[in-house]
Amino acid sequence: MAKELEKRLPDPSPIGLMMVNLGSPDAPTADATRRYLFEFLHDYRVVDTSRWIWCPILHGIILRIRPARSAKAYASIWGDPQEEAPLIRITRDQVAGVQARLGERVIVETAMRYGNPSIPDTLDRLMEQGCRQIAVLPLYPQYAGATTASVYDKVAKSLIGQWDVPELRFLRDYYREPAFIAALADSLSDHLATLDWKPDRILTSYHGLPQSYVDKGDPYQRECLETTELLRAHTGYDATLLQSTFQSRFGPKAWLQPYTDKTLEALPEQGVKKVAVMMPGFSADCLETLEEIAIEAEESFLEAGGTHFTAVPCLNDRADHIDLLADISRRRLLGDWLDEVEEC
Numbered sequence: 001m002a003k004e005l006e007k008r009l010p011d012p013s014p015i016g017l018m019m020v021n022l023g024s025p026d027a028p029t030a031d032a033t034r035r036y037l038f039e040f041l042h043d044y045r046v047v048d049t050s051r052w053i054w055c056p057i058l059h060g061i062i063l064r065i066r067p068a069r070s071a072k073a074y075a076s077i078w079g080d081p082q083e084e085a086p087l088i089r090i091t092r093d094q095v096a097g098v099q100a101r102l103g104e105r106v107i108v109e110t111a112m113r114y115g116n117p118s119i120p121d122t123l124d125r126l127m128e129q130g131c132r133q134i135a136v137l138p139l140y141p142q143y144a145g146a147t148t149a150s151v152y153d154k155v156a157k158s159l160i161g162q163w164d165v166p167e168l169r170f171l172r173d174y175y176r177e178p179a180f181i182a183a184l185a186d187s188l189s190d191h192l193a194t195l196d197w198k199p200d201r202i203l204t205s206y207h208g209l210p211q212s213y214v215d216k217g218d219p220y221q222r223e224c225l226e227t228t229e230l231l232r233a234h235t236g237y238d239a240t241l242l243q244s245t246f247q248s249r250f251g252p253k254a255w256l257q258p259y260t261d262k263t264l265e266a267l268p269e270q271g272v273k274k275v276a277v278m279m280p281g282f283s284a285d286c287l288e289t290l291e292e293i294a295i296e297a298e299e300s301f302l303e304a305g306g307t308h309f310t311a312v313p314c315l316n317d318r319a320d321h322i323d324l325l326a327d328i329s330r331r332r333l334l335g336d337w338l339d340e341v342e343e344c
């Protein structure tokens with residue numbers, strides 16, 4: 001009898017799972033890119049400079065110049081301009097795969113931290129469908145204040161003013177999951193098997209972060225370096241073959257080093273002419289992988305004397321990636337919520 005009483009009463013409401021990525025402009029145009037960058041670059045988690053200093057720079061220079069340049073870069077990777085951006089399309093495929101694996105008791109939705117589908121609209125949709133328990137899965141394997149914590153902030157802000165707030169759970173990071181490391185290693189070997197050459201060097205290139213954020217305590221750099229360590233241990237590749245670098249600098253301050261572009265430009269002179277670049281910090285291909293690495297970085301590596309270059313696709317909608325996202329959601333987020341419902 002005591003055991004019976006210990007059981008929680010079954011809650012028949014559906015459970016929500018919101019999978020969140022960074023977001024992209026609504027279209028590959030300067031206007032849409034300006035709206036996206038306006039929201040993105042006003043986030044204190046992304047740019048922590050005082051608004052008295054930052055807003056004149058942002059409004060006076062960046063939002064006048066960058067949107068046209070970035071829109072051109074987006075257009076080069078977008079495909080059909082009537083469709084959504086690559087990052088959003090891939091995230092929707094991931095969501096469909098996770099939904100299929102979790103079954104109909106869980107409602108899985110796509111959300112973007114900036115732009116659409118927005119976090120507040122997605123939370124509203126889940127709550128309208130009756131979800132009283134919502135799990136949030138930021139699609140960033142390594143934690144950073146600028147990404148993961150920014151999702152936490154936005155979720156919390158979205159609920160301001162609500163009288164009936166759902167029970168919430170968040171995933172902080174998943175880079176140490178053995179299945180994640182195994183999927184990265186398999187994606188690398190699958191990709192290398194399609195080539196008729198072997199790389200002399202494989203870069204694990206992570207999105208950069210201002211060095212000052214790490215100096216203030218952000219663990220992102222450590223988590224990236226640990227990801228590469230785990231990948232070395234899994235593949236047996238040593239540090240001379242598998243090397244960490246950081247890409248996508250923004251502005252004149254020092255960012256995490258070594259920089260991917262400078263490394264690639266220097267490698268041919270050191271006799272390293274065949275390079276593969278993989279990007280284990282990105283769960284989906286996006287502007288930073290498809291344009292900055294697969295187009296721009298390849299061009300500058302070949303100009304510097306490299307002979308062979310390849311960019312390894314992100315894990316995207318690979319079955320092992322979707323399996324691990326569903327498994328992490330079940331184990332680390334939904335856990336006893338699912339048990340409670342399933343017991344009834």
Ligand SMILES: C=CC1=C(C)c2cc3[nH]c(cc4nc(cc5[nH]c(cc1n2)c(C)c5CCC(=O)O)C(CCC(=O)O)=C4C)c(C)c3C=C
Pocket residue numbers: 022023024025037046047066070085087140144146147207208209210220248250281282285286287288
């Ligand atoms: C201004 C500072 C920026 C910080 C800090 C930053 C951190 C950061 N970003 C990602 C992941 C992505 N960033 C992407 C694009 C992008 N990033 C910045 C700036 C910062 N990022 C800008 C201005 C842009 C927009 C594009 C451009 O104009 O160059 C993307 C791709 C988005 C897409 O639409 O495809 C991703 C993904 C991480 C993981 C991170 C910190 C760890």
Ligand SMILES: [Fe+2]
Pocket residue numbers: 042055058059
């Ligand atoms: Fe502003």
Ligand SMILES: [Fe+2]
Pocket residue numbers: 207248
């Ligand atoms: Fe970024």
